[in-house]
Amino acid sequence: MTVVEKILARAAGQASVKVGDVVEPQVDLAMSHENAALVINQFLEVFQGTGRPAKVWDPARIAIIFDHRVPAESPKTATNQKKIRGFVAEHGITKFHDIRGDVGGICHQILPEYGYVRPGFVVLGTDSHTTSHGALGAFSFGVGATEMASAWSLGIAVNIEVPATIKVVVKGEFPAMVGPKDLILHLIGKLTAQGANYKVLEFHGETIRKMSTSGRIAICNMSVEAGATSGIVPGDEETVRYLREEAGVVDAITCVTPDPDAQYIQTVEIDVSALAPQIACPHMVDHVKPIDQVLGTKIQQIVIGSCTNGRLDDLADAAAILRGKKVAEGTRMLVFPASSKIFAQALDKGYIHDFMRAGAVVMNSGCGPCLGVHEGALGDHEVALSTTNRNFKGRMGNPTGEVYLCSPVVAAASAITGVITDPRKGA
Amino acid sequence: MAKVIITLGNDISTDDIYPGRFMATVLPTETPQFAFFDRTEFNAKLKAKAFPPGSIIVGGENFGCGSSREQACSTLKGHEVAVVAKSISRIFLQNSINLGLQVVICPGLEASEGDELEITTDRVLNKTTGKAFEQVQLPAARKGIMDAGGLIPYTRARLLATNA
Numbered sequence: 001m002t003v004v005e006k007i008l009a010r011a012a013g014q015a016s017v018k019v020g021d022v023v024e025p026q027v028d029l030a031m032s033h034e035n036a037a038l039v040i041n042q043f044l045e046v047f048q049g050t051g052r053p054a055k056v057w058d059p060a061r062i063a064i065i066f067d068h069r070v071p072a073e074s075p076k077t078a079t080n081q082k083k084i085r086g087f088v089a090e091h092g093i094t095k096f097h098d099i100r101g102d103v104g105g106i107c108h109q110i111l112p113e114y115g116y117v118r119p120g121f122v123v124l125g126t127d128s129h130t131t132s133h134g135a136l137g138a139f140s141f142g143v144g145a146t147e148m149a150s151a152w153s154l155g156i157a158v159n160i161e162v163p164a165t166i167k168v169v170v171k172g173e174f175p176a177m178v179g180p181k182d183l184i185l186h187l188i189g190k191l192t193a194q195g196a197n198y199k200v201l202e203f204h205g206e207t208i209r210k211m212s213t214s215g216r217i218a219i220c221n222m223s224v225e226a227g228a229t230s231g232i233v234p235g236d237e238e239t240v241r242y243l244r245e246e247a248g249v250v251d252a253i254t255c256v257t258p259d260p261d262a263q264y265i266q267t268v269e270i271d272v273s274a275l276a277p278q279i280a281c282p283h284m285v286d287h288v289k290p291i292d293q294v295l296g297t298k299i300q301q302i303v304i305g306s307c308t309n310g311r312l313d314d315l316a317d318a319a320a321i322l323r324g325k326k327v328a329e330g331t332r333m334l335v336f337p338a339s340s341k342i343f344a345q346a347l348d349k350g351y352i353h354d355f356m357r358a359g360a361v362v363m364n365s366g367c368g369p370c371l372g373v374h375e376g377a378l379g380d381h382e383v384a385l386s387t388t389n390r391n392f393k394g395r396m397g398n399p400t401g402e403v404y405l406c407s408p409v410v411a412a413a414s415a416i417t418g419v420i421t422d423p424r425k426g427a
Numbered sequence: 428m429a430k431v432i433i434t435l436g437n438d439i440s441t442d443d444i445y446p447g448r449f450m451a452t453v454l455p456t457e458t459p460q461f462a463f464f465d466r467t468e469f470n471a472k473l474k475a476k477a478f479p480p481g482s483i484i485v486g487g488e489n490f491g492c493g494s495s496r497e498q499a500c501s502t503l504k505g506h507e508v509a510v511v512a513k514s515i516s517r518i519f520l521q522n523s524i525n526l527g528l529q530v531v532i533c534p535g536l537e538a539s540e541g542d543e544l545e546i547t548t549d550r551v552l553n554k555t556t557g558k559a560f561e562q563v564q565l566p567a568a569r570k571g572i573m574d575a576g577g578l579i580p581y582t583r584a585r586l587l588a589t590n591a
Contacts (some may be wrong), residue, residue, distance in 0.1 A: 022568040038453040038497060046582045069451065076451040128495045128518060144497040144522035145453075150582040158578075158585070159568040193438055194489040198517050227492065229517055284438055371447035371494075392440040392493060397448055399465035 002165040002262045003234050004200045007139040010256075011122045019164045019263070024156045028121035028138075031063040033107050035126050035145055037080035040087050042149035056091050057155035063095035063116055064088060065107035070099045070366040073374035105339025105365040108132040108221060108307035112213065113339055115247035119235030120256045124151050129307055129389060131224045135216035136243070137235030137255055139200075142224065163200050163229045164265040166191075170205040172273030177423040179317075180215030181309055181387065181407035183207075184222045185278035187270065189288030197227030199265065202258065207272055208233055213242040214311040221308050222389050225285040234258060277422060280405035283393040291410065297420040299404075301384040301396075302327070304411050305336025305363075306370045309387035312342050312349075318412035319351035321423060327359035328418030334369060334376050335362045360415070372397030385420060387411050428554060429481045429509065431542045433469050437487035441499035441519065450496055458498045459505030473506045481529075485538050486512030491519025497526065504528040511536060511544065511551060514563075524569045525578035532563040 001009065001016060009017045011025030032039050047054035056062060064084060072078035081099075088096045097103055097110050104110075108129055111117045119137030123130060126148045133140035143151075150158055170183060187201075201223045208216070216233045223231025233239075235255030243249040276290040304310070304318050315337060327333045335355050337343040343365055346352050355362050369376025370388040378384055378401030386396075391403035404420065413423035449461040463469035472478075484503070490512035491499060500522045503510065509529035513536055523530040533551045538544060542555040552559045565573070575581035 035450065035453070035496070037451075041453060042579060045579050046586065048583075050583060050587055052586070074451060080451055080453070126495055128493060130495075142495040142518050144495055144500070144518065144525060146497060146525045146578045147521065150578050153582050153586055154589075158582070159571060161566055161568040193492055194514060194516070197489070197514070227489065227516060371450075372442075373448050373450065390440075390442070390493065392442040394442050394446055394465045397446075399446075 002200070002258045002264065003137070003202055003232055003256050004139045004165060004230065005162060006256050006258070007120050007122060008160070008162055010120065017162045019162050021162045023160050023162060024158055025122045025160060026156055027061065027124055027151050029061055029063060029116055029123045030148060030151050031065070031107055031111060031123065031125040031130065032148055033065055033127060034068045034077065034080055034084070036064050036084045038145040039126060039148045039152065040083065042146045043152050046149055046153050056152045059092040060094055062093045062152065063111060064093060065097040065110045066099050066104070067106045067365070068367045068371065069373050070104070070364065101340050101364070103340060105341065106307045106310065106367060108217065109311070109338035109342070112136055112217065112242070113247060113341060115243055115249040118243070118253060119239055120254060122157065124148060124157055128224045129221050131228060131231045132217050132221040132307060134220040134223070134230050134232035135213055137233060137239055139230055139232065141230045163198055165200040165202050166196055167264040167267045168201050168203050169267065169269045170203065170207040170272060172207060172271040174207070174272050175275065177409050178272065178275050178277055179407055180211060180218045182275055182278040183270065183272055184219040185280050185288050185405065186275060187268070188222065188226045188280070188286050189278070190268070191226040193225065193284055193286040194227040196223065199228055201226070201228045201231040203231065203233045209236060212313065213238060214313050217311070218308050225389060277407060277410050277424070279410070279420065280391055282391055282402040282404065285389070285391060285405065291420065291422050294404065294420050295422060297404070298383060299331055299385045299414055299418060299420065300382040301376065301378060302331060302333040302411050302415040303336070303369050303376060303384060303386035303388060304408050305338065306367065306388040307338060308389040309408050310336055310338030310342065312345050314387065314408040315342070315346045315351045316349065318408040319354040321409060321412035322358040322360070322415065323354045325358055325416045327415045331415060331418040333360035333415045335360050336368045337365050339365050369396050371395070385411055385414050428543050428545050429483050430478065431485050431538050431540050431544060432472065432478050432482045432508070434485045434538065434540050435487060438489045438492055439486050440493035441491055441496055442493055444491065444499040445496060445502050447494070450498060452498065455501040455505060458502040462502040462506060480507035481509055483509050483511055483544055485536065486510060488513045490515045492516040497522050500526045500528045511546070524565065524572055527577040532565070533560045534563060535560045
C-alpha cells in the first residue's frame with residue numbers, strides 16, 4: 001500500500017484498502033479558519049429537528065485559526081469572528097488561535113508549529129491548501145464547510161474514495177538561489193493544473209529526504225494547484241526532528257512509509273540540479289516559465305509571505321538579499337510572516353529590520369493579499385510578484401491586475417530593481 | 428430540455444465564480460448576488476433572472492479549480508442553474524454534490540450559448556446541433572448523499588442511526 005492507503009486503512013479500521021474503495025476514516029484533526037462561521041451554520045442545521053443537542057464529536061480534535069482577515073477588515077467579518085469565539089467557548093474547543101501577536105498565524109503554519117499534526121493522521125481542513133500538512137506525513141485534504149459540519153457531527157469523513165497516488169521522485173542538489181518553491185512550480189507546470197486531480201502526490205528521493213520541513217510544507221501546500229487531493233512526504237528523521245525540536249512534541253511519533261510493492265498510477269522523476277528559478281505567469285499556476293523568459297517585467301507590488309513561503313528560512317533568504325539595499329521607487333513591498341512565532345524569530349534575527357530599512361512594509365501574520373480580501377489589493381492593471389500560491393484572475397482583489405508567483409529570493413531580488421530579476425545574477 | 432445561458436473556457440476558478448473578497452458573506456440567501464462578480468456581464472445576466480430554473484452554464488476543463496470556498500457552489504445554486512463541464516475539480520465537485528447543485532461531467536461536450544441541451548442519466552444531447560456526448564458518472568461513493576438530497580440530511584440520518 002502507498003502511504004495514504006495505509007493511513008486510510010488504519011483510520012477506517014481495515015487491514016488494507018485499495019484505490020477506489022469507499023472508506024470512512026476517523027478524523028484525527030478538523031481544521032477551519034474564519035469560514036468556521038459557515039461550518040457552524042451547517043453544523044447547527046444537521047442537528048435541527050433531531051431532538052439531540054448540537055454537540056461536536058470531539059472538541060480536542062477541532063482546530064480553528066483566524067488568519068484570512070486579521071484583524072477584521074469589516075463589521076461582517078468581525079461579527080463572524082465573534083460568533084466563532086462564542087462557539088469555541090461553548091463547545092470547549094482548545095486548539096483555537098485568535099488574532100494575537102504571540103500565538104497567532106496562518107492555519108497551515110500553526111498546525112505544524114504547535115504539533116497538532118502527526119504522521120499518519122487524517123486531517124480535514126476547510127481550506128484547499130490543507131494539503132500542506134502532508135509535509136508531516138499526514139493525509140490532509142481540503143473540504144467544503146458542509147463536509148466539515150458533517151465531520152464535526154460524526155467524527156468521520158463520510159464516503160471517501162481511496163485516491164490513486166502519483167509517485168514523484170526528486171533527485172539532485174538545488175543550485176544556488178533555487179529551492180523547493182521552484183521545484184513545485186516546475187512540477188505543476190509539468191503536470192498541469194488538473195494533472196493530479198483526484199490523486200495524491202507522494203514525494204520521494206534524496207532531494208526530499210534532505211529538505212527541511214519548511215520546504216516540504218511549500219511543496220505539499222501547492223500540490224493542490226495540480227489538482228491533487230493531497231501531497232505527502234512519508235514521515236522520516238526530519239519529520240521527527242521537526243516535531244520534537246520545533247513543535248515540542250514529547251509523545252510517541254510513528255512514521256508511515258509505503259510498502260516496497262506499493263502501486264502507483266504514475267511515476268514522475270525530476271532532477272533539480274539544473275533547475276532555474278521558476279515563475280508562474282498570469283493567470284494560471286501551471287503557466288510556468290523559467291525566469292529567463294520573463295526577466296525585466298515591471299512590478300508594482302512584491303509580496304513575501306503566506307502559508308507557502310512565509311517561514312523563517314524564506315524570510316532569512318530574502319533579508320540576506322535586501323540587506324543594505326532599497327526597494328525600487330515605484331515598487332511597494334509587503335512582508336507577511338506565516339506566524340507570530342516566526343515574526344518574533346525574524347525580529348530577533350534582525351530580518352524585520354532588514355526589510356524595514358529596505359523600505360518594505362512588514363504586516364502581521366495572515367493571508368493578507370494572497371486572497372485579495374484586504375491588505376495589498378492591486379490597482380487597475382497593476383502587476384504583482386508574490387511568493388504566495390495562486391495567481392488566478394482577480395486573486396489580489398482586482399480582476400485587471402496580474403500576479404506572477406516565485407520564490408522568496410526572486411521576490412527579494414526583484415524588489416530592488418522593480419522588475420523581475422534573476423537572483424543568481426545579483427541585484 | 429434547457430438552454431445554455433453562459434459558456435466558459437478551461438480552468439474557471441472559484442475566485443472567478445465567487446471572488447475572495449466576498450467570503451465573509453456565508454448565508455446561501457445572500458451569496459447569489461456575487462456570482463461571477465468580476466465578469467460583469469455574467470453577473471448582470473444571472474441577477475436579471477431572465478431564464479428558467481435549470482438553465483445551464485457550460486464550463487471547460489477543470490471547472491471550479493482552486494479554493495474550497497463553498498460559496499462558489501451556493502452562489503450558483505441560488506440562481507437555480509446547472510453546470511455541465513468537461514471536467515470538474517475535486518473539491519468543487521464534492522461541494523456541489525453536498526449542497527445539491529446539479530453538475531454534469533461531459534468530456535466531449537460541444538455547446539454554444541443559446542443551444543438547447545437535454546441531460547439524461549448517461550449523456551447530454553445537444554438538440555440544436557443534434558450531437559450527443561457521453562457523461563462521466565459522478566462518484567458512486569457519493570450516491571448516498573445525492574439520494575438523501577445533500578450532505579446535511581445525509582449526516583442527520585447517519586447521526587440518528589447512531590446511539591445517542
